[in-house]
Amino acid sequence: MIPFLLAMFDRVAWAVRMTGADYGQFRTILAAKLTLDNRRQTLARFSQQETSQPKGLLASLGFFVFMGAFVSFVLLARVSPLVAFTVIFTFIMFMLAMSLIADFSAVLLDTVDLIVLGPRPVSGRTILVARLAHICTYLGLLGISLSAATMVVGAFQLHPLFPLPFLAILSAAIALVVVFVSVFYLVALRFTDGERFRDIVLVFQIGMSVFAIGAYQILPRVVDFNVLERVGLSGAWWAVLYPPVWFAAPFELLFGHSFPRAWILTAAALVLPVVGLWFVVRVLSPNFGRMLVKLQEQSPQAEGLATRIGRRGGLKSLLGRATTGSAEERLGFDLSWILAARDRPFKLRTYPSIVFCLLFPVIMLSQTDRGLAGVTDRMLQPGGYLLGLYATALLLPMVLSQIGFSAEFEAGWIYHALPVAVPGRVLRGSTKTVLLRFGLLLFGIAAGVLFALVGWDIVPHAILAACQTWTITVISSLVDAPRLPFSESLTMTRSAGAFGRNLLMLLLPAGVGFVHYGLARIPHAVPVAIVPAFVLALWMTRRYEALDWATFEKSGAYPASPTAPRITPTARRSAAPAVSDSGAPARPTRTPSRKLGRGHASRANPGEGRLSPPLARLGAEDAVGLAQQQLDEGAEPGEHLGRAVERQRLDFVREPT
Amino acid sequence: MVEVQTDSPPIVRLEGLRMSFGANEVLKGIDLEVPAGRVLGYLGPNGAGxxxxxKILIGMLTGFRGSVTVCGFDVAKEALEVKRRIGYVPEAGALYEALTPLEYLSxxxxxxxxGEKELTEKAFALLKLFGLRDQGExxxxxxxxxxxxxxLIIAGLIHNPELVFLDEPMSGLDANATVILKELITSLAKAGKTVFYCSHLMDVVxxxxxxxxxxxxxxxxADGTFEELKARVADASLEKIFTQLTRKExxxxxxxxFLRVIQG
Known part of the structure; x- marks a missing residue:
């Protein structure tokens, strides 16, 4: 894919040169950026933990084609072209804007550029042109993927030449999205500091993930295209304010009926994006560079970074003191509690599922014909409210297993250097965090809603379900490969037995739910079952004591030592066994499934790197690999450079033992 | 190996320590005794082990051969007791950056x-001494x-350990902090604590x-006081002694x- 794109640019090298850019450098920069895109973990693949697959870009584009196909069906529905294309452009523009903010922010606001390219003899113009070409490539690929199905269906359904006008209008729509997103960035950067801006981006990322998982589960059940037909997009005054209508108007003119406003809307569709782009380029973007710098230099005292002192005696320490019995447990509890609230990659991995967990019962119960009204009715049936009560039990094991991973996994050395007698206790601490921080909240919402619907009858069911959820969560972490909180690399795969475990974690809540369903049919059985269920939960929680260091070692967990050189897949493949194992201060028992950053192959070979100066080895591949690793690990734009450079430096300072 | 006269029992004792990673033997039989209340400089070129x-001494790494006793406990059997008594400042140690220093130290x-109160007081006092008072939260x-x-240095010392392992603790420190740490190492020894100090900074060692x-x-x-090493190699500075002893073919x-290569 990348060689193909670069070959396309080679064809128009003259045009690039005309802008005053050096084509050779332009090509190198663009190639590096596209390679990074390809390896970046995009939201379409956010759940995949394998980030090194080379076809990343292609895979995520494939996902967009797939989503676009769903929307293109609207052309087959019996609606006017105006309505059909309004739906299509709403979808395309929404997805573009969300991707730009959620996925591409890291690239747009990339400050590694400044550090990697800054000291090199590259002209500012070349960097600018390369950057523009990169953004255009990204938007073009995305736009075409999203509308590929529409073009095919349109060519058959409307006119064989349909793709031509469509591509023209699509470009205008993309331009308008760029205008909107630019304005969004500038406003957001104007009023926030770097940290909070990243939080805003995170909200979009989570929203995008939820949309990606849930949109076509929910939307077809809720939205009726005929409603759009009836409201009369061609006449309503507010339709003028809705940009997708502008882009749909020309298609109504071509394939439907002319209406009074159509020409004005079409003119708006063609003129406004150009005006907007001009505005952004001339008026807004001179500030952009300054804003970017602002993102980078955040004063440590910046608001939002300083933790409020008052919170020290707050909920965490109250709950921690009340529920944890040993120092190890408290360590696991406190660390998980704090980091679960602050670790952005963790939030990005878990929050979409949490939102989805809340929606899940609604989706499962909703019927296309009756819409949301049907949900309430069904909720009142035993099967319905049990689904609501046990949705949390499906979610918590997943949250708990995510707590074991972190981009900062190397900091996990403390577990091994500190007097931790029973590592299982640390795990129990983080289980308690998950139960109290996430479980209580989610279960509380579900139970609260059901209480409002059903009344007092729900109370014994809720108590029983709460005990069962507790037990299920504990079992899930006991059968999982033991991971101390935030101590394992995301790219590390210890997948042995993962399938069986995942299956168990799906079946267990279902099975427990069925038992509960059965009990609900026997009079007084539910209140009576609460006591044994509670005892079982307590007993299972005690089982963590059996998780000692020996068990940890057996499962392949080993001290994430701060100086361990990383063994890369490349090194394993290319080097003889003696070399690939040399100097790795890991336990000999560990599994060879560890996969870490790319481009560090030479690091595993102690003889090779010792004499070469850091910069000499900061070749293109290494630099790309490093920056990529930062991206993979979810590091935010501002952090890239400093960490990448520092890490690179550390890696050379580190000795292989 | 040079015997060091000592009146106190050794706090660290290594006998025939061997460690391999796969086929690569990193430690090939280390015998070492460190008496309490001393500062031991542990030197070696990159990759020396x-x-x-x-990591073996503090109980982080298992699977070694030989006998390792720290603070009177066998590391292989009672790593936990060892960990309770020691402090460790790792080389290029990572920490959870999303935490505040105070949270990390807690x-x-x-x-x-x-205890929580003692911890907070100590942490703030130590952070203040290192000029981080305003950054505690x-x-x-x-x-x-x-x-x-x-x-990391504070975290390794806050619990007042009797034996401290410092693995290149100066990295990244400014000149002032380096001076403080140097004095601190000496004061720790005066207070009867033992310091096991790994470094490449020859003048500090x-x-x-x-x-x-x-x-x-x-x-x-090589093993002995600086004077003994000087007598053996007949050179004035530790840096020269070190390079003489460890230089490679x-x-x-x-x-x-190097110059020739970059000049093409």
Whole structure:
């Protein structure tokens, strides 16, 4: 894919040169950026933990084609072209804007550029042109993927030449999205500091993930295209304010009926994006560079970074003191509690599922014909409210297993250097965090809603379900490969037995739910079952004591030592066994499934790197690999450079033992 | 190996320590005794096995052969008792940057049985001494390498351990902090604590260490006071002694070769 794109640019090298850019450098920069895109973990693949697959870009584009196909069906529905294309452009523009903010922010606001390219003899113009070409490539690929199905269906359904006008209008729509997103960035950067801006981006990322998982589960059940037909997009005054209508108007003119406003809307569709782009380029973007710098230099005292002192005696320490019995447990509890609230990659991995967990019962119960009204009715049936009560039990094991991973996994050395007698206790601490921080909240919402619907009858069911959820969560972490909180690399795969475990974690809540369903049919059985269920939960929680260091070692967990050189897949493949194992201060028992950053192959070979100066080895591949690793690990734009450079430096300072 | 006269029992004792990673033997039989209340400089070129030795001594790394006793406990059997009595400042140690120094120190200190009040007071006092008083409640995301290193140093010492392992603790520290740490190492020894100090900073080692052990290729190649080493190699500075002892074949012309390569 990348060689193909670069070959396309080679064809128009003259045009690039005309802008005053050096084509050779332009090509190198663009190639590096596209390679990074390809390896970046995009939201379409956010759940995949394998980030090194080379076809990343292609895979995520494939996902967009797939989503676009769903929307293109609207052309087959019996609606006017105006309505059909309004739906299509709403979808395309929404997805573009969300991707730009959620996925591409890291690239747009990339400050590694400044550090990697800054000291090199590259002209500012070349960097600018390369950057523009990169953004255009990204938007073009995305736009075409999203509308590929529409073009095919349109060519058959409307006119064989349909793709031509469509591509023209699509470009205008993309331009308008760029205008909107630019304005969004500038406003957001104007009023926030770097940290909070990243939080805003995170909200979009989570929203995008939820949309990606849930949109076509929910939307077809809720939205009726005929409603759009009836409201009369061609006449309503507010339709003028809705940009997708502008882009749909020309298609109504071509394939439907002319209406009074159509020409004005079409003119708006063609003129406004150009005006907007001009505005952004001339008026807004001179500030952009300054804003970017602002993102980078955040004063440590910046608001939002300083933790409020008052919170020290707050909920965490109250709950921690009340529920944890040993120092190890408290360590696991406190660390998980704090980091679960602050670790952005963790939030990005878990929050979409949490939102989805809340929606899940609604989706499962909703019927296309009756819409949301049907949900309430069904909720009142035993099967319905049990689904609501046990949705949390499906979610918590997943949250708990995510707590074991972190981009900062190397900091996990403390577990091994500190007097931790029973590592299982640390795990129990983080289980308690998950139960109290996430479980209580989610279960509380579900139970609260059901209480409002059903009344007092729900109370014994809720108590029983709460005990069962507790037990299920504990079992899930006991059968999982033991991971101390935030101590394992995301790219590390210890997948042995993962399938069986995942299956168990799906079946267990279902099975427990069925038992509960059965009990609900026997009079007084539910209140009576609460006591044994509670005892079982307590007993299972005690089982963590059996998780000692020996068990940890057996499962392949080993001290994430701060100086361990990383063994890369490349090194394993290319080097003889003696070399690939040399100097790795890991336990000999560990599994060879560890996969870490790319481009560090030479690091595993102690003889090779010792004499070469850091910069000499900061070749293109290494630099790309490093920056990529930062991206993979979810590091935010501002952090890239400093960490990448520092890490690179550390890696050379580190000795292989 | 040079015997060191001592009146106190050794706090660290290594006998025939061997460690391999796969087919690669990193430590090939280390015998070492460190008496209490001393500062031992543990030196060696990159890849000599320094950090591996330290990780074995503090109970982080298992699977070694030989006998390792620290603070009177067998590390292989009673790593937990060892960990309770020691402090460790790792080389290029990572920490959870999303935490504030105070939170980090609480987590670490909590495991050493320090009470919350005592911990907070100590942490603030120590942070203040290192010039981090105003940053105690700020997340470490924005910290420089030196600031993080200061937090790691505090974390390794806050529980008042009797034996401290410092693995290149100066990295990233500014000149002022380096001076403080040097004095601190000496004061720790005066207070009867033992310091096991790994470093490449020869002038610091020369000044603060009572005894210097140099390893290379997984073996001890020199051991004794600075004076003894000087007498043996007949050179004035530890740096020269070190390079004389550990130089490799063909190391002489490296700088010249380097220049030749970059000049094409």
């Amino acid at each position: 320094k950090s591996t030795t330290v 987590l670490v200190g909590g495991l050493h049985g320090l 700020v997340r470490m995301t924005t910290f420089s390498k030196g600031m993080k290193q200061k937090v 020369e000044r603060v260490c009572d005894r210097i052990t140099i390893i290379d290729g997984g073996r001890i190649i 063909g190391q002489d012309g490296v700088a010249a070769d």
